[in-house]
Amino acid sequence: xxxxxxxxxxxxxxxxxxxxxxxxxxxxxxxxxxxxxxxxxxxxxxxxxxxxxxxxxxxxxxxxxxxxxxxxxxxxxxxxxxxxxxxxxxxxxxxxxxxxxxxxxxxxxxxxxxxxxxxxxxxxxxxxxxxxxxxxxxxxxxxxxxxxxxxxxxxxxxxxxxxxxxxxxxxxxxxxxxxxxxxxxxxxxxxxxxxxxxxxxxxxxxxxxxxxxxxxxxxxxxxxxxxxxxxxxxxxxxxxxxxxxxxxxxxxxxxxxxxxxxxxxxxxxxxxxxxxxxxxxxxxxxxxxxxxxxxxxxxxxxxxxxxxxxxxxxxxxxxxxxxxxxxxxxxxxxxxxxxxxxxxxxxxxxxxxxxx
Numbered sequence: 001x002x003x004x005x006x007x008x009x010x011x012x013x014x015x016x017x018x019x020x021x022x023x024x025x026x027x028x029x030x031x032x033x034x035x036x037x038x039x040x041x042x043x044x045x046x047x048x049x050x051x052x053x054x055x056x057x058x059x060x061x062x063x064x065x066x067x068x069x070x071x072x073x074x075x076x077x078x079x080x081x082x083x084x085x086x087x088x089x090x091x092x093x094x095x096x097x098x099x100x101x102x103x104x105x106x107x108x109x110x111x112x113x114x115x116x117x118x119x120x121x122x123x124x125x126x127x128x129x130x131x132x133x134x135x136x137x138x139x140x141x142x143x144x145x146x147x148x149x150x151x152x153x154x155x156x157x158x159x160x161x162x163x164x165x166x167x168x169x170x171x172x173x174x175x176x177x178x179x180x181x182x183x184x185x186x187x188x189x190x191x192x193x194x195x196x197x198x199x200x201x202x203x204x205x206x207x208x209x210x211x212x213x214x215x216x217x218x219x220x221x222x223x224x225x226x227x228x229x230x231x232x233x234x235x236x237x238x239x240x241x242x243x244x245x246x247x248x249x250x251x252x253x254x255x256x257x258x259x260x261x262x263x264x265x266x267x268x269x270x271x272x273x274x275x276x277x278x279x280x281x282x283x284x285x286x287x288x289x290x291x292x293x294x295x296x297x298x299x300x301x302x303x304x305x306x307x308x309x310x311x312x313x314x315x316x317x318x319x320x321x322x323x324x325x326x327x328x329x330x331x332x333x334x335x336x337x338x339x340x341x342x343x344x345x346x347x348x349x350x351x352x353x354x355x356x
Contacts, residue, residue: 016153023046027043027046027047028043030042053152057151058158059091060095060097061149061158061160063090063095064089064147064149065089065090066085066086066088067085067086067164068143068162068164068166069084070083070084070168071083073169074170074309075169077137077171077264078133078173079133080110081131082129082131083132084127085127085144086125086128087100088120088126089121089123091123092123093122096118096119097119097151097152098117098120098149099116100113100144101114101144101146102114103145103257105135105257106135106136106260107134107135107143108133109133110130110131110132110133136261136263137170137263138169138170140167140168140253140260141167142165143165143166144165145165147159147160171271171308171312172264172268173268173271177269179276207234208221208224208232208233210232212233216233219233220234243283244283244342244343245343246270246273246284246285246344247287247327247344247346248286248287248327248346248348249324249345249349250266250315251348253319266316267316269346270286270346271312274298278300278305278307279301279304281299281300282299287327288315288327289327290315294314316348324345342355343355
């Protein structure tokens with residue numbers, strides 16, 4: 001009993017074909033031995049089933065119209081996003097046996113509608129509203145990737161990819177990985193490397209303006225008040241500090257699961273480092289490639305939020321393979337301006353910091 005069940009699960013996809021071959025053999029024997037109208041009708045019905053089914057399947061593949069979209073262009077990792085799937089039978093005959101497919105290793109639907117076959121009446125249009133959850137950060141194709149069409153008995157099955165997949169840009173989550181980075185940078189500083197992780201302090205300069213309600217009394221220019229009787233406050237002057245420049249070297253995205261996982265780890269690492277520096281108001285310059293050398297300075301909570309919401313979706317869209325000299329050359333140094341700090345390379349392939 002166990003061996004029969006094992007054979008069934010191992011060869012269940014071939015069982016319809018095996019049954020067809022057996023039926024064809026029996027029909028051939030029947031028509032050769034008995035003859036008669038019924039025998040010939042049965043024989044030709046069995047013979048013509050496969051070519052007619054093949055024509056029907058090919059016809060179905062080209063009359064199905066698919067449209068899909070997410071409510072927003074930028075998504076968040078492991079967060080449900082509204083997703084709409086529209087499919088239409090553009091022909092004047094009914095079609096059936098259509099099974100939609102997607103890669104659930106990358107994303108999944110809260111209400112999975114792909115577990116059953118669909119049937120469509122002539123010109124019928126079906127709209128499915130559900131939610132999609134993306135498992136990894138980065139830019140890649142998600143949603144329905146294709147569909148199968150099979151005959152009634154499941155002997156033949158053909159697959160076709162959708163013409164326009166859903167391209168998503170998924171933002172990473174923020175973790176505590178940045179604390180390990182700061183620890184590593186601090187150890188490098190102790191060994192004599194040029195780093196400055198001290199938070200820039202505001203010093204009161206010589207420029208003044210009139211006092212406004214709410215200004216700190218510590219900033220009031222009391223000597224000027226004693227002399228003129230008018231209240232003025234001294235304007236802060238930022239202390240010059242060294243800045244770390246982080247050069248991002250991204251790899252070519254080939255759409256494989258391993259590649260997507262690697263990009264997810266890279267972006268999670270990057271946004272976590274940026275969050276630490278931004279929330280601590282410590283300056284950090286991000287240098288990356290996007291149709292040329294681009295840069296972004298994170299030095300406050302506001303600049304970090306801007307980086308997370310806008311720039312993160314651009315990092316890695318254009319890989320930097322072959323552009324490393326540009327990222328660490330004169331153009332990158334010019335973008336760094338008067339930065340007296342150190343430039344580090346952060347490679348997507350290894351997620352390890354390197355000196356330039």
